[in-house]
Amino acid sequence: MNRQNALAAVALASALALSACGSDTAETGEATATVTSSSSDHTGHGTDPDGPADTGHGTDAAPSDGAEHDAHQHPADGGPAPEGIAEAGDPAFPVGTDVILAADHMPGMDGAAATVSGAFDTTTYSVSYTPTDGGEPVVDHRWVVHEELENPGPAPLPDGTEVVLRAAHMPGMDGATATIDSSTQETVYMVDVHSENMTMTNHKWVTESEIRPAG
Structure with a gap:
C-alpha cells in the first residue's frame, strides 16, 4: 500500500468511529429522556416528593354523624314517643302537617x-358515644331527648x-355511655318521611x- 492509500484508510476508519459514537450518544439521550418522563409520571399531581405521603379521602377526619348513618340505619318504624315526654301545647307544625325537612342527619x-x-x-x-x-x-348524633x-x-x-342512652334509634345505641355536645329547647318533632x-x-x-x- 502506498502512502496516499494508507492515509485514505486511516481517514475512513476515523470517520466510522466518530459516526458510531454519535449514534450511541443519541440512543443514550433518548433513554435518559424516557426515564425522566417516567419518574415525572410517578411523582405528578403536584406531589412534593420530599413531603408527607398523601393520606387522602379524609382519613384523619373525626367520624361524622352522616358517616355513622351509613353503617347504622334507623328502623323503618321508630315506635312511640318515650314515656313522660310532654306534648307541645302550640307547635308551629301540628300533628298531620305536611312539611319539608331541612336536616341532613x-x-x-x-x-x-x-x-x-x-x-x-x-x-x-346532640351526643357523642361509642x-x-x-x-x-x-x-354529634342528632338527636336524643331528655x-x-x-x-x-x-x-x-x-x-x-x-349520660347513658336509653334510645334505640340505631343498633348499639341503647345502653351506650354518651357525652352531651349541645342542647336546644326548641319544639322537637317525630315525622313520617x-x-x-x-x-x-x-x-x-x-x-x-x-x-x-x-309548598
Whole structure:
C-alpha cells in the first residue's frame, strides 16, 4: 500500500468511529429522556416528593354523624314517643302537617317530604358515644331527648355531661355511655318521611329549625 492509500484508510476508519459514537450518544439521550418522563409520571399531581405521603379521602377526619348513618340505619318504624315526654301545647307544625325537612342527619333527608306525627316540649341533645355493638364512635348524633336518658335528673343538662342512652334509634345505641355536645329547647318533632329516597314512620327526631313548610 502506498502512502496516499494508507492515509485514505486511516481517514475512513476515523470517520466510522466518530459516526458510531454519535449514534450511541443519541440512543443514550433518548433513554435518559424516557426515564425522566417516567419518574415525572410517578411523582405528578403536584406531589412534593420530599413531603408527607398523601393520606387522602379524609382519613384523619373525626367520624361524622352522616358517616355513622351509613353503617347504622334507623328502623323503618321508630315506635312511640318515650314515656313522660310532654306534648307541645302550640307547635308551629301540628300533628298531620305536611312539611319539608331541612336536616341532613342521613343521606337523602335534606329536602325530603314528611308529615308531622308528634310534637313535644322537652330538652333535646346532640351526643357523642361509642355503640355497645363494637361500632365506630359516633360524633354529634342528632338527636336524643331528655326522656331517652337513664336517670338524667333535671333538664337541661350542661354540655359535657356524661349520660347513658336509653334510645334505640340505631343498633348499639341503647345502653351506650354518651357525652352531651349541645342542647336546644326548641319544639322537637317525630315525622313520617315519605320521599323517593326513604320511607320511615315516627322518625326521631327533628327540631323546629330543621323543618320548613311544604309548598
